[in-house]
Amino acid sequence: MAAIVQAMTVWTTLPGSDIQAGYAGTTPAVIADAFDGVNMITFKDPIMDDARNRYFSDAVIAVGITTSFTTPAFYNGRWYRPGEILDADMLFNPGRTFTTSGGAGIDLQSVATHEAGHLYGLSHSAVRTSTMFPILGHGTETASLTIEDTLQFVKAYPGGAVITYGNYLQGTIEDYYGNPVRGAAVFAINAGTGDTTACEYTLSDGRYLFLGLPDGSYYVSIYPLNGTSPIGYLEPAAINWLIYSWGATEFVPEFWDGGESAFDNPLDATAVSVNGGATTIADIITNIDLAPPTIIQTTPADNAPDVRADGTIMIKFSEAIDYSTLQGNFRLVNTNMRR
Ligand SMILES: [Ca+2]
Ligand SMILES: [Ca+2]
Ligand SMILES: [Ca+2]
Ligand SMILES: [Zn+2]
Structure with missing residues (x-):
């Protein structure tokens, strides 16, 4: 008890x-x-x-x-x-x-x-x-x-003092076209120690808010909930119903930097200062993904003979793909026509 x-x-x-x-x-x-x-x-x-x-x-x-x-x-x-x-x-x-x-x-x-x-x-x-x-x-x-x-x-459950005097670190995550990036994990990383202090998820309008962070300098980084190791294998379903209902959004992880655009170096990071109950803004524009997905594995293997036409074909890509782009770009070739 x-x-x-x-x-x-x-x-x-x-x-x-x-x-x-x-x-x-x-x-x-x-x-x-x-x-x-x-x-x-x-x-x-x-x-x-x-x-x-x-x-x-x-x-x-x-x-x-x-x-x-x-x-x-x-x-x-x-x-x-x-x-x-x-x-x-x-x-x-x-x-x-x-x-x-x-x-x-x-x-x-x-x-x-x-x-x-x-x-x-x-x-x-x-x-x-x-x-x-x-x-x-x-x-x-x-x-x-x-x-x-x-x-x-x-x-x-904020008390009035936190709302009035607490530090605000907030911003919007958008893509190149101005669409909100929903359900993105946003991290506030202590610029002095490199430790991750806090995490938020963007809402349906792409906004996030850290309320009451301790005074200090922070890097702001974003990462998709894509189930990979750097994000602790987390997927939207592991966070909450709301984020799950929005679905996962794929984007290239990056830091906030002074010259935020859709083409900046994702590793460029500029620390923001959070203190004195002030509001600090860090808006991020996600970068255009210039690296196409590559095929890492197929089952059956490429050029394997005697594959059943009604069997299951598995293709593993290096990153999440847009399923609809497979249509018309995938075919089985019968190289050994027999009756
Ligand atoms: Ca009950
Ligand atoms: Ca950036
Ligand atoms: Ca960017
Ligand atoms: Zn739990």
């Missing part, structure tokens, strides 16, 4: 945030109902029990599930705004072993702190050291919060 309570309150006691949460007691209910208005934390929900119904895989340690509507909705006697949370439940996998003492098992408070972030509405972060990174860190690493976690929470 102490570990769970600590996991819930480590967030709500963050300086600058304005939200209250409290323990309301135990319940005889077993099923975590997403619409019962009870924010339940359970180790017994049979839906998580791999041995019985395998609704969740063995790999799942716990889930934090929030219920909200995507459009304004009247429910249970009141209106809810889109995205407003009306129910939040935390379900631990009954098939896993947890510990609060460093013994055998998974550190309960570390898992609960991550899931508590979800209960408060936070998405997964692309900052690998953060508690909200989707993959559990070692030992008790995620029982405490990083600057990234703190910033995300305070931005979600």
Whole structure:
């Protein structure tokens, strides 16, 4: 109980945030109902029990599930705004072993702190050291919060002082044609240490906002959620429903530099100064991708004989491709016509 309570309150006691949460007691209910208005934390929900119904895989340690509507909705006697949370439940996998003492098992408070972030509405972060990174860190690493976690929470539940006096680092990510680049991961990298301090994702209009970054100099970089190693294998589905619904956007990763254009050197980086509650702007125009995708592997191999015309052909490219461009550019040649 102490570990769970600590996991819930480590967030709500963050300086600058304005939200209250409290323990309301135990319940005889077993099923975590997403619409019962009870924010339940359970180790017994049979839906998580791999041995019985395998609704969740063995790999799942716990889930934090929030219920909200995507459009304004009247429910249970009141209106809810889109995205407003009306129910939040935390379900631990009954098939896993947890510990609060460093013994055998998974550190309960570390898992609960991550899931508590979800209960408060936070998405997964692309900052690998953060508690909200989707993959559990070692030992008790995620029982405490990083600057990234703190910033995300305070931005979600800001006290008036943060809104009035906090640092703003913001901008728009657009392509060469002025179209917004949605769901791009934007990183604020400490120019002194090279460490990634924080991450945001661009909204549907291509805008991003870091609120309350500590004073300092930062590089701003963008990276697509393309499931590759530099982005921690993250894809839009791993972040949140909204970004997933927009789909992944492919673009060339780059830094903000003083002369931003669609043709700059993606490695040119200019640090921006963030301090004194001022608003710092860093707009990025994504670069025209001049490197075409190349074929790295085909199955069957090129020029392989006796390939079945109704078999599966697999082609692996060096990067994501526009599927429609394959039409008319791919054919099987029958070099050995026989009847
Ligand atoms: Ca519930
Ligand atoms: Ca640039
Ligand atoms: Ca550029
Ligand atoms: Zn998670």
